[in-house]
Each structure stands twice: as C-alpha cells, then as structure tokens.
Amino acid sequence: xxxxxxxxxxxxxxxxxxxxxxxxxxxxxxxxxxxxxxxxxxxxxxxxxxxxxxxxxxxxxxxxxxxxxxxxxxxxxxxxxxxxxxxxxxxxxxxxxxxxxxxxxxxxxxxxxxxxxxxxxxxxxxxxxxxxxxxxxxxxxxxxxxxxxxxxxxxxxxxxxxxxxxxxxxxxxxxxxxxxxxxxxxxxxxxxxxxxxxxxxxxxxxxxxxxxxxxxxxxxxxxxxxxxxxxxxxxxxxxxxxxxxxxxxxxxxxxxxxxxxxxxxxxxxxxxxxxxxxxxxxxxxxxxxxxxxxxxxxxxxxxxxxxxxxxxxxxxxxxxxxxxxxxxxxxxxxxxxxxxxxxxxxxxxxxxxxxxxxxxxxxxxxxxxxxxxxxxxxxxxxxxxxxxxxxxxxxxxxxxxxxxxxxxxxxxxxxxxxxxxxxxxxxxxxxxxxxxxxxxxxxxxxxxxxxxxxxxxxxxxxxxxxxxxxxxxxxxxxxxxxxxxxxxxxxxxxxxxxxxxxxxxxxxxxxxxxxxxxxxxxxxxxxxxxxxxxxxxxxxxxxxxxxxxxxxxxxxxxxxxxxxxxxxxxxxxxxxxxxxxxxxxxxxxxxxxxxxxxxxxxxxxxxxxxxxxxxxxxxxxxxxxxxxxxxxxxxxxxxxxxxxxxxxxxxxxxxxxxxxxxxxxxxxxxxxxxxxxxxxxxxxxxxxxxxxxxxxxxxxxxxxxxxxxxxxxxxxxxxxxxxxxxxxxxxxxxxxxxxxxxxxxxxxxxxxxxxxxxxxxxxxxxxxxxxxxxxxxxxxxxxxxxxxxxxxxxxxxxxxxxxxxxxxxxxxxx
Numbered sequence: 081x082x083x084x085x086x087x088x089x090x091x092x093x094x095x096x097x098x099x100x101x102x103x104x105x106x107x108x109x110x111x112x113x114x115x116x117x118x119x120x121x122x123x124x125x126x127x128x129x130x131x132x133x134x135x136x137x138x139x140x141x142x143x144x145x146x147x148x149x150x151x152x153x154x155x156x157x158x159x160x161x162x163x164x165x166x167x168x169x170x171x172x173x174x175x176x177x178x179x180x181x182x183x184x185x186x187x188x189x190x191x192x193x194x195x196x197x198x199x200x201x202x203x204x205x206x207x208x209x210x211x212x213x214x215x216x217x218x219x220x221x222x223x224x225x226x227x228x229x230x231x232x233x234x235x236x237x238x239x240x241x242x243x244x245x246x247x248x249x250x251x252x253x254x255x256x257x258x259x260x261x262x263x264x265x266x267x268x269x270x271x272x273x274x275x276x277x278x279x280x281x282x283x284x285x286x287x288x289x290x291x292x293x294x295x296x297x298x299x300x301x302x303x304x305x306x307x308x309x310x311x312x313x314x315x316x317x318x319x320x321x322x323x324x325x326x327x328x329x330x331x332x333x334x335x336x337x338x339x340x341x342x343x344x345x346x347x348x349x350x351x352x353x354x355x356x357x358x359x360x361x362x363x364x365x366x367x368x369x370x371x372x373x374x375x376x377x378x379x380x381x382x383x384x385x386x387x388x389x390x391x392x393x394x395x396x397x398x399x400x401x402x403x404x405x406x407x408x409x410x411x412x413x414x415x416x417x418x419x420x421x422x423x424x425x426x427x428x429x430x431x432x433x434x435x436x437x438x439x440x441x442x443x444x445x446x447x448x449x450x451x452x453x454x455x456x457x458x459x460x461x462x463x464x465x466x467x468x469x470x471x472x473x474x475x476x477x478x479x480x481x482x483x484x485x486x487x488x489x490x491x492x493x494x495x496x497x498x499x500x501x502x503x504x505x506x507x508x509x510x511x512x513x514x515x516x517x518x519x520x521x522x523x524x525x526x527x528x529x530x531x532x533x534x535x536x537x538x539x540x541x542x543x544x545x546x547x548x549x550x551x552x553x554x555x556x557x558x559x560x561x562x563x564x565x566x567x568x569x570x571x572x573x574x575x576x577x578x579x580x581x582x583x584x585x586x587x588x589x590x591x592x593x594x595x596x597x598x599x600x601x602x603x604x605x606x607x608x609x610x611x612x613x614x615x616x617x618x619x620x621x622x623x624x625x626x627x628x629x630x631x632x633x634x635x636x637x638x639x640x641x642x643x644x645x646x647x648x649x650x651x652x653x654x655x656x657x658x659x660x661x662x663x664x665x666x667x668x669x670x671x672x673x674x675x676x677x678x679x680x681x682x683x684x685x686x687x688x689x690x691x692x693x694x695x696x697x698x699x700x701x702x703x704x705x706x707x708x709x710x711x712x713x714x715x716x717x718x719x720x721x722x723x724x725x726x727x728x729x730x731x732x733x734x735x736x737x738x739x740x741x742x743x744x745x746x747x748x749x750x751x752x753x754x755x756x757x758x759x760x761x762x763x764x765x766x767x768x769x770x771x772x773x774x775x776x777x778x779x780x781x782x783x784x785x786x787x788x789x790x791x792x793x794x795x796x797x798x799x800x801x802x803x804x805x806x807x808x809x810x811x812x813x814x815x816x817x818x819x820x821x822x823x824x825x826x827x828x829x830x831x832x833x834x835x836x837x838x839x840x841x842x843x844x845x846x847x848x849x850x851x852x853x854x855x856x857x858x859x860x861x862x863x864x865x866x867x868x869x870x871x872x873x874x875x876x877x878x879x880x881x882x883x884x885x886x887x888x889x890x891x892x893x894x
Contacts, residue, residue, distance in 0.1 A: 104322070106331045106337075106338060107335075107338060109317055109321065109331055110263075110335040110336075110339050111259045111263075112259075112317065112335075113313040113317045113339075114259050114313075114314075114338070115262075115310070115394055116310025116313065116395055116398065117307065117309060117310040117340065117343055118259055118263060118342065118343065118391070119204070119207075119388075119392055120306055120307040120309055120310075120343065121307060121343060121346045121350070122207060122262070122392065123207040123210070123368070123451050123455070124303065124304050124307055125304070125351070125354050125360075125367050126367050126451075126452060127303045127451075127452040127456075128145070128300050129354070129355060129358070129360035131299055132299075134360075134361065137292075137293055137296045138355060139285075140288050140293050141285075141293050141296045142282060142351075142352075142355055143281075144284060144285060144286075144288030144297045144301075145300035145301045145304060146304070146347055146348065146351055147282065148297070149307060150347065152305065152499075152503070153308065153344055155495060155498055155502065156311065156499050157311070157333075157337070157340055158495060159473050159495070159496050159499045160311065160312070161329075161333050162473055162476075162496070163176055163315045163469065163473060164314070164315055164332050164333050165325075166476065167318070168318050168328055174186070174190075174193075177189055177468050177469060177472045180475050180476060181472060185472075186415075187533040187534065188468070188530065189468065190406070190410060190415060190529070191529035191530050191533065192464055192465055192526060193406060193465070194406065194529055195521075195526070195529075196458065197400070197402050197403040197406065197436065198439055198440065199454055199461060200395065200398075200402075200458065201237070201396050201399045201436055201440050202440055202443055203451050203455055203458050204392045204399065205237055205240075205392070205393075205440060206444075206449045206451035206454060207392050207451045208233075208236070208388075208393050208396065209229045209449050210449070210450075211366065211369065211385050211389050212389060213229050214366055215369075215382070215385055220363070227449065230444045230449050233440075233444045233449045234441045234445070236393065237437045237440050237444075238437060240393065240396050241433045244400040244404065245426065245428055245430040246426050247426035258387070258393075261387040262387060262388070262391040263342055264387070265384050265387045265388070266343075266346050266350075267342065268380065269371070269384075270349050270350055272375040273349050273350050273375060276353075277352075277353050277356075281348055282348065282351060298509055301506070302513070303455070303459075304347070305463070306458065308462060308466065309458065309459065309462045311336065311340065311466075312466070312469070314336040314339075317332045318332040350371070353371055353374075353375065354367055354368065357370060357371050357374040358371050368388075369381070372384045372385070400433045403433060403436055404428050404430075404432060404433060407421045407429040407431075407432045408421050408423075410533070411429070413537075414536060415536055416532065416536050417532075417536055420432060423835070454518075456513070456514040456517070456518070456519065457517075457518045457522075460507055460511060460514070461522065463503045463506050463507040463510065464522075467500060470499050470500030470503055470504070471504075473499075473500075474493065474497055477493045477496055478493055481493055600764060600768070601699075601764035601767075602630075602699070602768065603626065603630050603632050603699045603768060604631075604632050604699055605632060605633050605635070605696065605698045605700075606627055606632045606633070606634050606699065606700045606701075607689070607692065607698045607701050607702070608620065608635070608637065608701075608702045609638070609685060609702070609703040610636050610637070611638060611639075611658075611685070615704055616703070618704050618734055619702050619704045619732075622732065622734050622745060622881065623702045625745045626700070626702070627676075630772055631675075632675075632699070633675040633676070633677075635676070635677055635678065635692075635698070636662050636665060636666065636676065636678040636679070637679050637681075637688070638658050638662060638680050638685070639681050639683055639687075639688035640654050640658055640681075640682055640683075641682075641684060655680065662678040666678050686722035686723050689726070689727065690727060693729060698729060699729060700729060700730055701723070701727060701729060701730070701732070702731075702732045702734065703732075703733060704734045705734075724884055727886055728886060730885045731883070731886075732851075732881060732882070732883045733884065734881050735875075735879055735880060735881060745773065746769055746770075746773045746850045746851045747773075747774075747775060747776065748775065748776050748847070748848065748849045748850050748851075749769060749775045749776070749778070749849065749851045749852075749853060750778050750840070750843065750847075750849040750852045751763070751766045751777055751780070751852075751853045751854075752780050752781070752836075752852065752874075753779055753780070753813065754782075754836070755781055755809050755812050759855050761887055762853050762883075762885040763816065766820075769851070770820075771824070775825075776826045776827075776828070777820060777826070778830055779817060779827065779829045780839075780840060781809045781812065781829075781830075781831050782832065782839045783805035783809045783833075806831050809831045810829065810831050813829040813830075813831065837873035837874050838877070840854070840874055841874055841878050845878075845879075850881070851880070851881050851882075851883055852874065852878065852881070853883045853884075854874055854882065854883075855885045855887045856871035856872075856884045856885070856886055856887065871884055
C-alpha cells in the first residue's frame with residue numbers, strides 16, 4: 081500500500097512506544113531502567129579493595145581511582161545526554177552506532193550484547209549467592225571440590241529461567257520493583273555513614289598517578305568502573321516517556337542522573353567507610369555486608385541483605401528477559417536462526433534463556449560463584465559498547481561542527497573524545513590485565529556470533545522495513561527493559577502503551593504479476609515410495625486416486641541399502657522380499673486397469689528417489705511421513721526432510737491412517753502463501769488439482785507482524801502496522817485469487833494469525849481441509865537445524881496430508 085505524505089520509517093518512529101500512565105516522571109523512569117547500575121555498588125568494592133589493600137597502596141590510590149570513576153560517570157552521562165537528544169525512538173546507542181557506522185556495527189553490538197546478558201546473569205547470580213553465603217557460611221564449604229553455593233546458584237538459575245520463560249507477568253509478580261528497594265538501601269547507607277563517620281570524601285593524592293602507584297590506580301579504576309554497567313539502558317528509555325522529543329530526552333536523562341547520582345554518592349561517601357570498616361581479605365563475608373553490619377542498627381543489615389538478594393535476582397532475571405527480547409528483535413531482523421527466536425506457549429523466546437542457564441550452570445561448577453571471576457570480563461564488554469557509542473557521538477559532532485562551527489560544539493567534541501578515550505583505554509587495560517582469565521573469549525564468541533548473524537541474514541534475506549525497524553526496537557528498547565526493570569508497569573497493570581498515529585490514507589499497492597499465475601502444470605508420472613511396511617503403504621490409496629483421475633502412470637519405487645558390514649545373504653533376502661511385495665502389488669493394480677510398474681534400486685531411498693525422478697521425468701512423489709518404525713521421521717533427519725533437500729518436484733506427504741479407497745481426495749485445498757512472488761510457485765499445482773477434482777481453494781496468508789502479546793497492551797503500538805500488513809497481504813491474495821478464478825476455480829482468501837506454522841495448522845484442522853499446499857526452500861542438515869523451516873513445523877504439527885512444493889534460493893526448482 082502507499083502511505084500518503086508520510087515517510088514509512090518516519091511513521092514508525094512517530095509510533096514509538098510510550099508508557100502513558102506509569103512513566104510520568106523521571107523517578108519512575110529511574111525505577112524502570114535503573115536496576116542494573118543501581119546494584120553495582122553491592123559488589124564492585126570487593127575486587128577493587130582486594131587489589132589495593134593486599135598491595136599495601138590503598139591510602140595512596142583509593143581516592144584517585146574513585147575520583148577517576150566519578151569523572152568518567154560525569155563525562156559519559158553528558159555523552160548520553162546527546163544520544164538521548166538525537167535518538168528518541170528507543171534504539172539508543174545501538175541505533176546511533178548503526179546510523180554512523182552501518183550494519184557491521186549492529187552485528188558487533190548484538191554479538192557483544194549476547195555475551196553481556198550471559199555475563200550479567202553470571203555476575204548478578206554470583207553476587208546474590210555471595211550475599212546469601214554472608215548469612216549462611218555453611219554454603220562456603222565444599223563437597224567433591226565444589227562449594228555448596230554453586231549448587232544453590234544452579235538451582236536459583238533454573239528457577240529464574242523457569243519464571244522468565246513463563247512470561248513477563250509471572251516474572252513481574254515474582255520479582256517486583258526491586259530497584260526502589262536497593263535505592264532505599266544505598267541512601268540508608270549514605271545517611272548512616274554521615275551519621276557515624278561524618279562527611280568524608282576520598283582524598284585525591286597526586287602521587288597515585290606516578291611511579292609504582294599508577295598501575296594500581298588504573299587497575300582499581302577499571303575494577304570499580306563496573307558501576308557504569310547498565311547506563312546505556314537510559315538511552316533506550318527515551319521512548320518510554322510521554323511528550324515531545326525534547327521533553328522525553330530530558331526526563332530520560334534525569335532518570336539517569338537519579339541512578340548514577342545515587343551510585344556516585346555511594347562511591348564518594350560510603351566508599352571510604354567500606355575501606356575503613358571492612359576486611360577485603362575475608363573470604364567468607366563480602367565487604368558490603370561487613371560495612372552494613374558496622375553502620376546499620378539491627379535488624380536493618382539483615383533486611384539490607386534480603387533487599388540485595390532480591391534486586392540481584394531481579395537483575396539476573398532482567399538479563400534473561402533482555403536476552404529473550406534481543407532474540408526476538410534479531411529474529412525479526414533475520415540476524416539469528418528462526419528456531420532461536422521461536423516463542424513458546426507464553427509468547428516468549430525460551431531457548432536463549434535455557435542456553436544462558438546452561439552456560440551459567442557449567443561456569444558455576446567449573447569456575448565457581450565468585451563474582452570477581454566474571455566482573456572484569458563483564459566490564460570489558462560494557463566498555464566496548466560504551467566506546468563504540470562514544471566514537472559514534474564524536475563522529476556525529478565532528479560532522480555537525482564542520483557544518484556549523486561554534487565554541488560550545490567544539491567543547492562537546494573535546495568532551496566526547498575524552499569520554500571515548502577513557503572508555504577505550506579502560507577496555508584496553510581490562511583486556512591487557514585479564515586476557516588469560518577470560519577476556520580472550522570475546523575474540524572467540526564475537527566473531528562466531530558475527531558469522532551466525534551474517535549467515536542468517538544472507539540465508540533468510542532482508543526483512544521488510546517494518547519488521548527490520550521493529551526488530552531494532554525489540555533488541556534495544558525492550559531488551560533494555562527486563563521485567564524486573566519494567567515491573568512498575570507490568571506488575572500493576574496500570575501502564576498503557578500507546579502510539580501517536582498520524583492520519584494516513586490507504587491505497588492499494590499494484591501487485592506485480594508473477595510468472596506462475598496462469599502457468600499450467602500436468603501430472604503424467606507419479607512415483608510412490610514403498611519400503612514393504614504397512615505405514616508406507618498408507619500412501620497407496622492417495623496415489624491410486626490421483627492416477628485414476630489424471631491418467632498418470634504410477635511407479636512403485638523402493639530402495640534397499642547394502643551395508644558393507646552385513647552379510648550379502650541378508651541383502652539378497654531383503655531384495656527378494658521387496659521384489660515379491662512390489663510384484664504382487666503391481667499385478668493386483670494392473671488387474672484394476674492401472675498403468676503401473678515398479679523399480680528397486682540399491683541405496684538410500686532419498687538418493688534413489690532423486691536419481692530416479694530426474695532420469696524418468698517424474699512429476700509428483702507420494703510418500704508417508706512414517707517409515708518401518710512407525711515413527712514420524714521428519715524431525716529426526718529422516719527420509720522426508722532429506723527428500724525436500726534433494727527433489728525439484730512436489731512431494732505429497734500422507735499422514736494418518738487412510739481408508740482402503742479414497743473417493744473424493746481433495747474437496748477442499750488450503751494453499752499457504754507468504755506474500756512473496758516465489759511462494760506462488762505452488763499455484764500451478766494447486767490449480768491442476770483443483771480443476772482435476774473440482775476442488776475449492778482457500779488461499780491463506782499469515783501477515784508478518786510483531787509478536788506483541790508478551791509486552792502487555794503493546795498491541796496499540798503496532799496496531800496500525802498490523803492493519804497495514806493485513807491490508808497488504810489481502811491485496812496480494814486478492815490478486816492471486818483473480819488469476820485462479822479466471823480458470824473457473826472457486827477461491828476463498830483468508831488473512832489471519834501471527835505465527836505462520838501454528839496458524840496454518842489450526843486453520844486446516846478447524847475447517848477440515850483435505851490437502852495443505854506449502855512451499856519449502858529445501859534446507860537440510862546444519863542449515864535446517866540453524867535456520868528452521870515453516871514447512872518443517874507444519875509437517876511436525878499437522879496430522880493431514882501436506883503437499884510441499886520445493887523452492888531453492890527463491891527460484892522454482894521445477
């Protein structure tokens with residue numbers, strides 16, 4: 081369709097998400113997006129103090145490292161103020177990177193983010209069991225060389241994954257708005273420190289930047305810089321506010337100031353107290369818990385521990401939720417295999433979460449549950465992303481400075497260059513110090529994930545502009561809002577997500593007429609695959625009815641494997657038995673006036689069929705989805721899937737028990753089209769069968785629209801896009817139907833649903849269609865496993881006969 085007077089992508093941006101009843105002010109925004117950075121003071125002091133206290137340099141370097149962190153927080157926060165003013169659709173730093181650097185930055189960003197979510201899970205879960213072990217020291221004991229706390233971490237990881245995979249409502253009820261609790265805890269610690277210790281800021285000793293101290297100053301700086309983790313979420317938060325771009329950007333920045341201001345105040349005021357009151361060499365109690373016990377009156381320290389546990393578990397859950405949404409976004413943008421982003425009964429992508437839980441469980445058993453083991457690697461990824469955003473901001477500012485010079489803009493350029501150098505330098509130090517301790521994994525996982533994204537995009541093709549843009553929002557805006565962070569909206573049910581939708585006039589879009597409309601196909605030669613079993617023989621009634629109605633010749637085709645390790649007598653016996661079986665069938669069918677013969681070839685039936693159909697110009701293959709074992713063999717990599725990878729002609733897969741004689745095989749035919757011209761290669765076969773049997777055809781299409789059920793009330797955001805997709809698809813089907821009706825075929829059209837395989841199978845079962853016709857790209861092996869196939873899932877879910885017309889790389893193979 082044509083959207084009058086409104087550019088398509090601009091219209092999508094106008095429809096960006098906004099939470100109109102909950103994120104009314106910056107404090108609510110802080111609660112929605114601040115869970116990750118707000119929890120960082122709970123665990124960053126341990127590794128930092130352990131380094132400088134053990135080295136005996138704490139009195140010199142402590143204050144210098146803290147003030148460097150405060151400087152970095154200030155500069156990076158100012159940098160993100162610019163990002164919030166430029167990118168207001170919710171895509172944040174990722175969107176800016178894509179604008180400035182192109183598609184490669186998207187894949188690098190997504191790869192690191194994939195790794196980061198897993199590391200967030202590891203760090204948060206490790207810190208949480210540390211808090212638990214602070215109060216239950218028995219968990220620090222070991223059995224078979226593994227601490228009990230590792231088993232607790234695994235159990236809680238599985239529980240968290242299970243809750244997350246039951247949808248955001250369940251998770252929000254389970255974890256709640258824990259960010260408010262940790263903010264109260266931090267300010268209670270600030271107040272108690274001032275009350276008991278007085279107002280003391282860290283000393284800035286310039287000697288820390290010289291000689292033997294510099295290494296420890298920088299080392300402490302990069303360890304405590306983990307307080308910056310999660311700051312990028314606030315750039316994604318812009319679209320969650322009401323108002324114009326300027327107001328939304330300002331509110332999001334104020335939310336950042338609330339969280340990062342609290343973090344900075346904790347570093348400056350509570351930090352010196354932690355240094356004075358705790359023993360970082362104590363392996364049994366964390367330095368934060370030691371300080372709580374010293375500063376807070378009973379029972380507040382124990383309540384603080386409970387708050388810490390709750391918010392850290394919420395952070396773990398939020399990382400899993402973020403991974404779900406990232407996967408959905410990348411699936412929409414065709415950057416990952418469709419199977420990874422496939423949604424479960426709760427409309428969430430559960431596979432990435434279980435992968436994350438599995439990786440975490442292995443790490444807890446092998447590496448342990450000390451957050452210090454994961455924190456430097458975690459921080460490295462964060463600062464790679466911050467560095468990319470910093471240089472993207474610098475690039476944009478330099479371009480603007482060239483267009484219009486001003487002193488203020490020049491100062492901004494200098495500031496962003498400084499921020500970029502600080503974050504890039506911190507990244508370099510982390511990699512230099514911790515390369516052998518795990519930082520090297522980025523050089524393994526990022527290229528691998530980059531390759532997967534590239535491979536998937538090349539194989540699946542470029543998505544529509546709507547899906548590409550909405551996938552970008554899923555993988556940034558919604559991935560940034562774990563349910564723990566969005567709990568104020570999800571838990572109460574008060575938040576409504578709406579859209580500012582401009583007035584749009586709709587006109588039919590001219591549909592290109594494909595070469596397949598009106599094209600004629602005949603079925604003159606049919607092959608049925610038989611292996612001597614009663615299950616394979618279930619395809620015979622269908623084959624007989626088609627051949628009798630079309631006058632086609634029928635070949636009973638069978639393949640017999642000869643194994644090098646088996647006795648020759650066994651092969652000869654199998655060959656003789658198969659020949660006797662087929663010969664008897666041929667004689668019986670010839671007596672009923674069928675044009676039939678048989679052929680037996682040595683080898684695997686898929687290879688035999690490929691060679692035979694090509695040599696003998698077969699037009700149609702008929703088989704069942706069950707072989708000798710009686711089990712459905714599509715998903716096990718059996719004959720059905722192998723056939724689709726090898727054949728260039730249609731295959732009818734007969735499923736279920738068939739009557740001895742079929743009178744009217746195809747009264748109603750359902751043809752699935754995805755809106756692409758290449759999917760129309762199924763039309764000539766559908767037309768032939770409909771004219772031969774007097775069938776009624778229904779064309780079904782499932783519009784490619786976002787899966788929004790898991791975002792509660794988010795349907796309003798994409799409703800206009802949904803209507804557009806449905807309108808466009810209906811327009812497409814109407815054009816196809818006209819070409820079929822010209823041949824005297826009764827045709828209906830149906831646009832419905834949002835998940836292709838489920839919708840098509842449900843429609844087939846509800847309306848009782850005799851045959852379902854779909855197209856398949858003929859994927860096999862690794863590609864089938866990684867990319868997935870709608871046709872595969874249809875065969876898996878369906879109980880009726882399915883005709884699959886193969887397509888290879890968008891070209892009709894026949």
